[in-house]
Amino acid sequence: MSKSIIRKVLFLGTLAIVGIIVVQSYWLYKSWDLKDQEFNFSINIVLRRVALGISKYNNTPLPKKNLIQRRSSNIYAVNVNGQIDAGILEDLLYQELIRVSIYTDFEYAVYNCESDDLVYGNYCHFAEKTTHKNQNKLLPKFDKLTYYFVVHFPNRQGYIANNLINNLILAFLAVLTVLFFSFSMIVILRQKKQSELQKDFINNMTHEFKTPLASIKIASEYIKNNNTILNDQKLAKYANIIYDQNERLSSQVERVLNIAKLENDSLRLEITKLDLKELVESIVNDENLRLQKQLIKIECENGQFLINADELHLTNLIYNILDNALKYSDNNKDVTVSITNRGNNILLAIQDRGIGIPQEDLKKIFEKFYRVDTGDRHDVKGFGLGLYYVKIVCNNHGWTINVESKPNFGTKISIIIPDQK
Numbered sequence: 167m168s169k170s171i172i173r174k175v176l177f178l179g180t181l182a183i184v185g186i187i188v189v190q191s192y193w194l195y196k197s198w199d200l201k202d203q204e205f206n207f208s209i210n211i212v213l214r215r216v217a218l219g220i221s222k223y224n225n226t227p228l229p230k231k232n233l234i235q236r237r238s239s240n241i242y243a244v245n246v247n248g249q250i251d252a253g254i255l256e257d258l259l260y261q262e263l264i265r266v267s268i269y270t271d272f273e274y275a276v277y278n279c280e281s282d283d284l285v286y287g288n289y290c291h292f293a294e295k296t297t298h299k300n301q302n303k304l305l306p307k308f309d310k311l312t313y314y315f316v317v318h319f320p321n322r323q324g325y326i327a328n329n330l331i332n333n334l335i336l337a338f339l340a341v342l343t344v345l346f347f348s349f350s351m352i353v354i355l356r357q358k359k360q361s362e363l364q365k366d367f368i369n370n371m372t373h374e375f376k377t378p379l380a381s382i383k384i385a386s387e388y389i390k391n392n393n394t395i396l397n398d399q400k401l402a403k404y405a406n407i408i409y410d411q412n413e414r415l416s417s418q419v420e421r422v423l424n425i426a427k428l429e430n431d432s433l434r435l436e437i438t439k440l441d442l443k444e445l446v447e448s449i450v451n452d453e454n455l456r457l458q459k460q461l462i463k464i465e466c467e468n469g470q471f472l473i474n475a476d477e478l479h480l481t482n483l484i485y486n487i488l489d490n491a492l493k494y495s496d497n498n499k500d501v502t503v504s505i506t507n508r509g510n511n512i513l514l515a516i517q518d519r520g521i522g523i524p525q526e527d528l529k530k531i532f533e534k535f536y537r538v539d540t541g542d543r544h545d546v547k548g549f550g551l552g553l554y555y556v557k558i559v560c561n562n563h564g565w566t567i568n569v570e571s572k573p574n575f576g577t578k579i580s581i582i583i584p585d586q587k
């Protein structure tokens with residue numbers, strides 16, 4: 167991912183997060199406010215009905231103004247202009263709360279004007295329908311009122327929160343989404359940093375390796391062609407060795423660094439129509455000749471297997487997989503390359519009977535620089551770039567690559583090449 171895309175994703179993501187948080191907070195705040203108003207409205211109706219009940223019982227009229235007063239968000243005083251019987255008051259409160267479906271605990275106190283005392287009534291639990299004395303001890307007095315009772319709803323917040331449970335769940339999910347997004351961003355940024363470090367490292371290595379190799383090339387060329395050296399057979403031989411080995415090293419370094427620099431989208435293909443069977447046969451023959459043994463076998467149906475592919479990259483791909491098949495087979499070097507028709511697809515498979523790959527490593531072997539940790543048992547050299555390159559070649563051709571492997575039984579790498587017509 168390029169820097170500017172990451173910056174844009176970061177910016178838009180942060181904007182989206184801020185937007186979500188603002189909308190969620192506003193939405194929650196509004197819902198809470200609405201529920202609070204709803205609660206207040208219902209409680210006013212309840213208390214008015216209770217007051218009416220008491221006035222009927224006492225046969226006294228209710229005051230025209232200021233019947234209900236609210237102290238804090240959950241304490242109300244009701245002015246009834248007459249004596250209040252605590253038992254009747256409690257019954258009425260229960261009845262009227264049930265009528266409006268508010269099942270939240272309450273406690274009440276009745277003002278005694280003779281002793282100027284607010285006499286605590288009861289703490290009434292809805293869930294158990296039981297009452298407990300002495301829960302909230304002190305309810306506030308209301309000046310300027312003579313006959314009144316005070317009701318307190320201690321669980322008002324909890325009641326509203328319960329009613330908002332769906333909104334709270336949604337808000338929680340939104341927070342989870344935000345956290346998940348932030349986590350993803352951190353992972354992306356970390357990976358980006360790692361890949362930048364890798365790139366810097368490869369660029370430095372390119373410079374550090376290539377400069378001395380080029381100098382050695384010039385110097386060894388000069389030495390090799392120098393008359394004094396040419397006259398001495400032994401010296402000429404050593405000079406040639408230096409030159410040849412330097413050439414070999416240069417091409418190795420070039421190859422490794424080129425693959426290390428390779429990204430999925432940086433491979434350019436030159437597609438031609440070719441016969442896969444012919445190509446595989448020529449590679450396998452060359453390899454068997456080099457190995458001086460028929461270690462690699464071919465299993466193939468008759469006929470041609472025409473595909474569209476970049477010959478150079480396909481050749482490298484086959485060599486890489488064959489190299490691995492031989493490299494990771496201890497003494498049991500027995501490799502089979504098969505080409506078969508699978509419906510409209512062509513299946514190219516390379517099977518060995520080597521050390522195999524543990525299950526947990528199978529997914530990672532195509533990553534850049536990944537090598538299976540084999541401890542000290544198998545001292546096989548490599549850079550962890552062969553299969554990375556193979557995967558890129560497959561991706562760019564639109565082929566699918568699969569690996570099946572079992573430790574100590576061998577590995578089979580299959581490439582599915584879709585219909586080429």
Ligand code: ADP
Binds near residue numbers: 520522536
């Ligand atoms: P390397 O240069 O290490 O061989 P590759 O990218 O070609 O890098 O392979 C990655 C890793 O996958 C290797 O280090 C090896 O552990 C494992 N591997 C690949 N092919 C085989 C195979 N045929 N059998 C066993 N292990 C294999």
